[in-house]
Amino acid sequence: MESEEDSYEDIPCSTENRKPMEGLFHSHLEERVRPYIDLIDSLRLIGIEDDLALPTIAVIGDQSSGKSSVLEALSGVALPRGSGIVTRCPLELKLRKIRGGVYWRAIISYNDEYIEFDDPSLVERHVETAQNKLAGEGVGICDDLITLEIMAPDVCDLTLIDLPGIARVPVKGQPEDIGYQIKNLIRKYIERDETINLVVVPCNVDIATTEALKMAQEVDPEGKRTLAILTKPDLVDRGTERNVLDIVRNQVIPLSKGYVIVKCRGQKQIDDRISLADATRVERDFFRRHEFFSCLLYEEKATVQCLATKLTQDLVDHIKKSLPLLSEQIKKQLWDLRKDLSLCEPGPPLDPQKRKAFFIDTLTQFNDKVNRLVSGEVVNEDNLFILIRTEFKAWKNHLDGTKQSYHTTVQNVINDYDYKHRGRELPGFSDYNVFEMVVKRLVIELKVPAIDTLRVIRDIIQKQLSDVCKACFLNYPFLQCVAMNKIDNIQSKQEEKVEQRIWEQFEMEQLVYTQDGIYFKALNEMHPGEPDKPSEDNHASLDSRNKYPEMLQAYYEIVVQRLADQVPMLIRYFMLKESVQLLCSEMLALMDGANVMEVLREESDSSRHRVDMQNRVDRLTIAQEKLSNFV
Ligand code: GDP
Numbered sequence: 001m002e003s004e005e006d007s008y009e010d011i012p013c014s015t016e017n018r019k020p021m022e023g024l025f026h027s028h029l030e031e032r033v034r035p036y037i038d039l040i041d042s043l044r045l046i047g048i049e050d051d052l053a054l055p056t057i058a059v060i061g062d063q064s065s066g067k068s069s070v071l072e073a074l075s076g077v078a079l080p081r082g083s084g085i086v087t088r089c090p091l092e093l094k095l096r097k098i099r100g101g102v103y104w105r106a107i108i109s110y111n112d113e114y115i116e117f118d119d120p121s122l123v124e125r126h127v128e129t130a131q132n133k134l135a136g137e138g139v140g141i142c143d144d145l146i147t148l149e150i151m152a153p154d155v156c157d158l159t160l161i162d163l164p165g166i167a168r169v170p171v172k173g174q175p176e177d178i179g180y181q182i183k184n185l186i187r188k189y190i191e192r193d194e195t196i197n198l199v200v201v202p203c204n205v206d207i208a209t210t211e212a213l214k215m216a217q218e219v220d221p222e223g224k225r226t227l228a229i230l231t232k233p234d235l236v237d238r239g240t241e242r243n244v245l246d247i248v249r250n251q252v253i254p255l256s257k258g259y260v261i262v263k264c265r266g267q268k269q270i271d272d273r274i275s276l277a278d279a280t281r282v283e284r285d286f287f288r289r290h291e292f293f294s295c296l297l298y299e300e301k302a303t304v305q306c307l308a309t310k311l312t313q314d315l316v317d318h319i320k321k322s323l324p325l326l327s328e329q330i331k332k333q334l335w336d337l338r339k340d341l342s343l344c345e346p347g348p349p350l351d352p353q354k355r356k357a358f359f360i361d362t363l364t365q366f367n368d369k370v371n372r373l374v375s376g377e378v379v380n381e382d383n384l385f386i387l388i389r390t391e392f393k394a395w396k397n398h399l400d401g402t403k404q405s406y407h408t409t410v411q412n413v414i415n416d417y418d419y420k421h422r423g424r425e426l427p428g429f430s431d432y433n434v435f436e437m438v439v440k441r442l443v444i445e446l447k448v449p450a451i452d453t454l455r456v457i458r459d460i461i462q463k464q465l466s467d468v469c470k471a472c473f474l475n476y477p478f479l480q481c482v483a484m485n486k487i488d489n490i491q492s493k494q495e496e497k498v499e500q501r502i503w504e505q506f507e508m509e510q511l512v513y514t515q516d517g518i519y520f521k522a523l524n525e526m527h528p529g530e531p532d533k534p535s536e537d538n539h540a541s542l543d544s545r546n547k548y549p550e551m552l553q554a555y556y557e558i559v560v561q562r563l564a565d566q567v568p569m570l571i572r573y574f575m576l577k578e579s580v581q582l583l584c585s586e587m588l589a590l591m592d593g594a595n596v597m598e599v600l601r602e603e604s605d606s607s608r609h610r611v612d613m614q615n616r617v618d619r620l621t622i623a624q625e626k627l628s629n630f631v
């Protein structure tokens, strides 16, 4: 039999690759398993791991039996290995296949540590550091789990657990009950139903006395999830080869899953930096040339590759078994989500075409609402028309309120004029210019209150439009902001226009004009029902002097009526009718060239929640479709 060293003589010593090493699962997986793994991949996206525990492969065995070596060969990830106690904490190796990338990335996490790295050759160092931190430097062990997640394009979705080896006798520095401690720790992992237990036994020890096998049989009496691995076939004691053959053929201690014999890298090959890929070829060569074991190649009971195939099959079986339940769960989740979704406000679709239509819809709804607002419908909490009518009424009241002081002023001016300027003429025949001036002066005083009315009403209208805007664009802060700005700009522009018109109106009032007919009518109405009432006063002078204030009063009445209508009409027309027309057309103009993704960006807890749910529904629906091909 060749010595370990001999068998590698013809193999060139390649340096350990920095690029990802190929896991054996990978090459073997493709045709048969890929569809299932793809399925699980897509299901993982929907957080399927909460529902479906993917099988974990735990390796148990004596110290230095070759556990880490087997895991390493399966995963393609170089782990700390060697003599003595090397694995001192449970190490969970999560392999995650990533799509569309070529890079390798790993995260090691334990306690509060979380370290990312992208160099495969650093795995060993990081694991050692982690073990030293958790279990202390030396030979102690620790229950705390180290998780090493590896994301690479060429690994298989699989979780492997490396466990400390079973020690019989404590070495120096280890507590008396170390064996008990380790067994407890191991049991925690191997008793889980979704764990496939790999019992690792070197060819050069008596399998019947192996503690690991006993433990595995304890937690899995039927052996449904126990697979035994014989390692170090190159170190088999001469003369015991036939025994080993019998064991592998399931003839000594029968297990329902049976045995596989593998040859991993020995210490020498590690020292010589034989790559894992090369080791695979070396292993095959070893078995092919082996005097006793070569037949096992054909019986499919030898090589790591064969082991990988068996495990893969287990993985697929597990997935297959879980699918009906999974399908049920997805159906239920979908049902619940759709119910919840139907209860919340519909949001913008994600599809660009549909989103555009939704956008147009949203704008149209807004325009409809503002149009209904100006046409007198109550669309907000407060009734717009009641509010502005109240203000118009106040304006009218103000105008009426000035009549008394107007009257007094006019009277005073006439008296004053007579007193100061009267010449030979009889009292009361004063100058028209004087009266005209009084009228002009008093009417112009109405300008400021008119403008005030405008301001108050602008505020009312702007608030109402803003309320509509907020209600219509509740979840779209961007759109809301755009609309608010438009409202403000348009209102300002229109307010300026109205102010200008009011100003012009008061300029025109300086003409002191009305149609004769209107004037006489007003004059007559000064004494309704007693047009030709004879004066009780016998003083002709006084009587005619009173006629002037009456005439001026009649004219003022006409001015008041004119302004009482004119100012509200200007305001209603420009601030309400025209401004809403402008707003609507500006809003519709947003449709051209707007980035609908951006414009309809949502921002509220409820919309976030809805988008979340929508995304889950989408993912679950895809998952359901995929599942339907399998179940
Ligand atoms: P663990 O303690 O069970 O994890 O064992 P390791 O995987 O660390 O292996 C212990 C030692 O045995 C290491 O030096 C490995 O290189 C070596 N080893 C593992 N498998 C084989 C094998 O098939 N043949 C030889 N010759 N050495 C092996």
Ligand code: MG
Residues within 6 Å of the ligand: 067, 068, 069, 080, 081, 086, 087, 162, 163, 165
């Ligand atoms: Mg180990």
